Amino acid sequence: MLGDVVLDFVQDLVFFLGLHVFQRLQVFGALDARLLRQAELRRRRALHSGEIDGPLLRLRGVSN
Helix, strand or coil: HHHHHHHHHHHHHHHHHHHHHHHHHHHHHHHHHHHHHHHHHHHHHHHHHCCCCCCCHHHHHCCC
């Protein structure tokens, strides 16, 4: 009887800790995706403004 109560408590504890960790990972994943989008936008702005003009871009015909 007491063993069942302890087992249920431990199972609930593990479940909620796992849920908490999963939610934190989702938050970090969202932050990573946001940072990647911001970096891509900065790269595109630099490309269109002429700040980036490298040999690879010239080969692709993208340079100004």
